[in-house]
Amino acid sequence: MSMLYVLIPLAVMLLAVAVWALLWAIKSGQFDDLESHGWSVVLDDDQKPPPEIDDEASDPEAKE
Amino acid sequence: MTEDPRLCFHCGEPVPPSCKLAVEVEGQQQPVCCSGCEAVANLILQSGQSRYYQFRTETAIKPAEEDAGIETSWQRYDERHSLWGSPFKNGRYELLLQVEGIRCAACAWLIRSQLEARPGIDQVQVDVATGFVRINWQPDKLRLSKIAAILAGVGYRPHLPLLGAEATGRQQERRSALKRLGVAGLGMMQVMMYAVALYAGDAMGISEGSERFLQWVSLVVTTPVLFYSGQVFYTSAWRSISNRKVGMDVPVALAISIAFIMSCINFLTGQGHVYFDSVVMFIFFLSLGRYAELVIRHRNLQTGLALARLLPEWAELIRDGEPEQIAATDLRTSDHVRVRAGQTIPADGVVRTGSTEVNEALLTGESRPVGKDVGDNVIAGSINQTQTIEIEVTKDPDESAVSVMGRMLLKSQTHRSRYARLSERYAGWFVAVVLTVASLTALFWLLRDTTMLFPATLAVLVISCPCALSLATPAAIASSSRALLEKGVLLTRGAALEALNGVDTVVFDKTGTLTSGRPAIVDVVINPDRDGFTEQKAINLAALLELDSSHPIAHAFAGFEVDRKQVRQLSNHENGVQGRVDGVHYQLGNAAFTGVNVVEFSSGYGRLWLADEKGWIARFDLDDGLRESAVETITALQARGLELIILSGDHEQALASVAERTGIGQWHAEQSPKMKMDFLQSLQAEGKTVLMVGDGINDAPVLSAANVSMTVSGASELANSTADFIITGKSLIYIENILGMSDKTHAVIRQNLSWALTYNLLAVPFAAAGLIVPWMAALGMSLSSLLVVLNSGRLAKRQRRNDIPIQEGVPVT
Numbered sequence A: 001m002s003m004l005y006v007l008i009p010l011a012v013m014l015l016a017v018a019v020w021a022l023l024w025a026i027k028s029g030q031f032d033d034l035e036s037h038g039w040s041v042v043l044d045d046d047q048k049p050p051p052e053i054d055d056e057a058s059d060p061e062a063k064e
Numbered sequence B: 001m002t003e004d005p006r007l008c009f010h011c012g013e014p015v016p017p018s019c020k021l022a023v024e025v026e027g028q029q030q031p032v033c034c035s036g037c038e039a040v041a042n043l044i045l046q047s048g049q050s051r052y053y054q055f056r057t058e059t060a061i062k063p064a065e066e067d068a069g070i071e072t073s074w075q076r077y078d079e080r081h082s083l084w085g086s087p088f089k090n091g092r093y094e095l096l097l098q099v100e101g102i103r104c105a106a107c108a109w110l111i112r113s114q115l116e117a118r119p120g121i122d123q124v125q126v127d128v129a130t131g132f133v134r135i136n137w138q139p140d141k142l143r144l145s146k147i148a149a150i151l152a153g154v155g156y157r158p159h160l161p162l163l164g165a166e167a168t169g170r171q172q173e174r175r176s177a178l179k180r181l182g183v184a185g186l187g188m189m190q191v192m193m194y195a196v197a198l199y200a201g202d203a204m205g206i207s208e209g210s211e212r213f214l215q216w217v218s219l220v221v222t223t224p225v226l227f228y229s230g231q232v233f234y235t236s237a238w239r240s241i242s243n244r245k246v247g248m249d250v251p252v253a254l255a256i257s258i259a260f261i262m263s264c265i266n267f268l269t270g271q272g273h274v275y276f277d278s279v280v281m282f283i284f285f286l287s288l289g290r291y292a293e294l295v296i297r298h299r300n301l302q303t304g305l306a307l308a309r310l311l312p313e314w315a316e317l318i319r320d321g322e323p324e325q326i327a328a329t330d331l332r333t334s335d336h337v338r339v340r341a342g343q344t345i346p347a348d349g350v351v352r353t354g355s356t357e358v359n360e361a362l363l364t365g366e367s368r369p370v371g372k373d374v375g376d377n378v379i380a381g382s383i384n385q386t387q388t389i390e391i392e393v394t395k396d397p398d399e400s401a402v403s404v405m406g407r408m409l410l411k412s413q414t415h416r417s418r419y420a421r422l423s424e425r426y427a428g429w430f431v432a433v434v435l436t437v438a439s440l441t442a443l444f445w446l447l448r449d450t451t452m453l454f455p456a457t458l459a460v461l462v463i464s465c466p467c468a469l470s471l472a473t474p475a476a477i478a479s480s481s482r483a484l485l486e487k488g489v490l491l492t493r494g495a496a497l498e499a500l501n502g503v504d505t506v507v508f509d510k511t512g513t514l515t516s517g518r519p520a521i522v523d524v525v526i527n528p529d530r531d532g533f534t535e536q537k538a539i540n541l542a543a544l545l546e547l548d549s550s551h552p553i554a555h556a557f558a559g560f561e562v563d564r565k566q567v568r569q570l571s572n573h574e575n576g577v578q579g580r581v582d583g584v585h586y587q588l589g590n591a592a593f594t595g596v597n598v599v600e601f602s603s604g605y606g607r608l609w610l611a612d613e614k615g616w617i618a619r620f621d622l623d624d625g626l627r628e629s630a631v632e633t634i635t636a637l638q639a640r641g642l643e644l645i646i647l648s649g650d651h652e653q654a655l656a657s658v659a660e661r662t663g664i665g666q667w668h669a670e671q672s673p674k675m676k677m678d679f680l681q682s683l684q685a686e687g688k689t690v691l692m693v694g695d696g697i698n699d700a701p702v703l704s705a706a707n708v709s710m711t712v713s714g715a716s717e718l719a720n721s722t723a724d725f726i727i728t729g730k731s732l733i734y735i736e737n738i739l740g741m742s743d744k745t746h747a748v749i750r751q752n753l754s755w756a757l758t759y760n761l762l763a764v765p766f767a768a769a770g771l772i773v774p775w776m777a778a779l780g781m782s783l784s785s786l787l788v789v790l791n792s793g794r795l796a797k798r799q800r801r802n803d804i805p806i807q808e809g810v811p812v813t
Helices: A004-027 A036-043 A059-063 B035-046 B051-055 B065-077 B105-116 B144-153 B164-204 B208-228 B231-242 B249-269 B276-298 B303-309 B401-448 B450-463 B467-487 B495-502 B510-514 B535-545 B552-558 B630-639 B652-662 B673-685 B697-705 B717-722 B734-768 B774-796
Strands: B022-025 B028-031 B093-100 B121-127 B132-137 B157-159 B314-319 B322-327 B336-339 B349-353 B356-359 B370-372 B389-393 B489-491 B505-509 B515-526 B567-572 B576-581 B584-589 B606-612 B615-626 B643-647 B666-668 B690-694 B708-711 B725-727
Touching: A004 B164, A004 B208, B022 B035, B035 B144, B051 B105, B065 B144, B093 B144, B105 B121, B105 B144, B132 B144, B144 B157, B164 B208, B164 B276, B208 B249, B208 B276, B231 B249, B231 B276, B249 B276, B249 B401, B249 B450, B276 B450, B276 B774, B401 B450, B401 B734, B450 B734, B450 B774, B467 B489, B467 B495, B467 B734, B467 B774, B489 B734, B495 B708, B495 B734, B505 B510, B505 B673, B515 B535, B515 B552, B515 B652, B535 B552, B535 B567, B535 B576, B535 B584, B535 B606, B535 B615, B552 B615, B615 B652, B630 B643, B630 B652, B630 B734, B643 B652, B652 B666, B673 B690, B673 B697, B690 B697, B697 B708, B725 B734, B734 B774
Parallel strands: B505 B643, B505 B690, B643 B666, B690 B708, B708 B725
Antiparallel strands: B022 B028, B093 B132, B093 B157, B121 B132, B314 B322, B314 B336, B336 B389, B349 B389, B356 B370, B489 B725, B515 B615, B567 B576, B576 B584, B584 B606, B606 B615
8 A cells, every 4th residue: 555655646746747738728728719620630631832822022021 | 492503602692693703613613703702712722721611611701892902901000019919929929800701610720721821920719709810920020911911812801809908808717717627627536536545444444544645635636726726716705795795605615615624624633524525526516617607608798899890990081181091089070081982981970072872781771872972971880882082070989870889789788787686686595595504503513512513514505505506507508509509590698598488579670680681573463454474474584584684683583494595685774674585575674664654663672564565564573582481480489479570770661561471460660770779678668578680780789688689690790799699591490499499498497496406405404414424415516416417418419410521521541
């Protein structure tokens, strides 16, 4: 039973990590939209880079 | 559903017969209704995002003409740092945009994948429910106007949210509630595990060292949960006490503090039981209920945003003959403003130069443009359609009709929350009873047996927690709102479903609610002097003649299948169409055009005459077509014993025709928004509970003053956000479906409430007698809540819609 004295504190530490991870995830907005991200699994497959519409306008600035 | 065979691939609106535009989708030509839709669809398809079309569950909005120039018009925002959003680290900003046209998860995906692929954009979040898009970006790499252009390019219309701070506050509130819930949940899992060990130890023996250790760990885990997640109950209990009231949270705060403090004392002295498990379990279940409530409440706070969006952000002020761009809110009385064609009028005023047609649809519900000449009044929010005009501002922006309507809206919403306060007072009574019973129990055991004092009192407090009672309604409403959503009905205010049950009067707004807003044939009269013509033949001829017409009237004949080869020499004129069928020259149009000698009066969409060289053959009476299943719905509602009334801004004749066709006996024509409001309030004063079905901004205050409100598709965005139910389908039969759902929900709520009450009444005596220890009380409380939740879940039994062809879209390999 003395193993408990090691395992339980370990579990509590894991809990602390889990709480920290959860708070971080909520803070970074991962729970704000629970619906659309699920779709990206089926939708994203054949995505190509966006077409060059009129990127001349913004590109020079982007390279600076 | 009978639908026009040619619907726009992008926006789902009917394609005008004369329109030949098409886009190529996987080798097939698909029709589009305008060059705007064509451009958007092509961009989406060329970016390899054609899956948007496979997976979307709603059609897109039709791009407006001004969307093309959005980059230019947004360029004046580029240098305004205050509009870049809140500063983030490393020169990044968090921009919040309200985007029009976000309707389903596929939209969110489309926006994200378009924006996130651009340099300068780090992260994009799309909230489908509210239409907010949050963008983490670097203004030095990408201009604001470019972001607007990208959004407009894929068919969405961005707006700067005028109430962005409020929206951010709401998001913060939701996030912190979720954090508290998560911490309580994780903590509960741990403490419950230790508790199982402790209870097993009680039953089968445990070494004292292990027991102390487990208790100690429980204390370590419980403390942060209590102070982090439990904190809200203390603040809320304190608030209600300082207002000299007893809120729901007072016994909660009392129970968790007593349990925690006594457990600490027992742990330190090494005698008696610890109840940390009860503490965390209690906090978790309560947080869960609160979170569910919060999510539902937030959906209702959508109002002012949409209203503000109707007004343009900038106005072109003319000062000493020189134009100058100023913020529309800075306009003052007697300023001169130039409004170009296609722009929205920024303030209430009088036309000073020029004449034009304006669309006041959002304010009056009337979609036909209204002519305005010098000296005529114009209203802020209406759209100038044809010519550039100059207006003199007559009212400060605060006093404009739109703002006043906005205030009316807010007023009627605060009016509504009085019901919420009423139910709180009942909760207060309940809580007072609980506290009394608890103190009586405490007193009894104090005199009898002090060892039982603490467990018995705690058991009473925990077991009588109004948790199941307070979950009974929200849980049922949450399930049925999910079920409704699957049917295509959005519930925006939970309590409406309950209120719907008491409805005895249904008030319809005519334009666009009972009718589809498109002309339809209501009557065909054949000239008795002409032989060989039947109704069918006349309609057939008329349909042939209207084949190439793009006039709105052509809609009335679009549903009839005809053979194009039969007709030759089709031509369109201002007042009619003509062509040659089987060698005979026919004309279709108004009386003057077809040479019919009658006195015309206009009713609805008017009359069309069909004539050949020998005189007139048939007369078509046209009127606004009824919405799909309007008659069935009305019959079903009447069968429910509901009183039906039509209120409309339209004139008598048009309304009488609609009333007659639908079978509604009671109607009032030419009602202004104010009159509608008064009428509604007089109904309510008679003790009636009113369901209002409508659309349009002029209805918005009336919609929110009604006990329950619904809007049907095509309703303007504002009306959407104030109505309790938003029906996205085209058919009116949803009204009947919603009523059926409301009946079921009501039954479930009654079951839930009676269960919760019975449970409390049965369990409290046992708890007071000391027969129930706190952990059993907490378990009983949770089980009773669980039962309530499961019972409510029956409402949301899945009836999957099969209209999303998933197997087609995903390669199996």
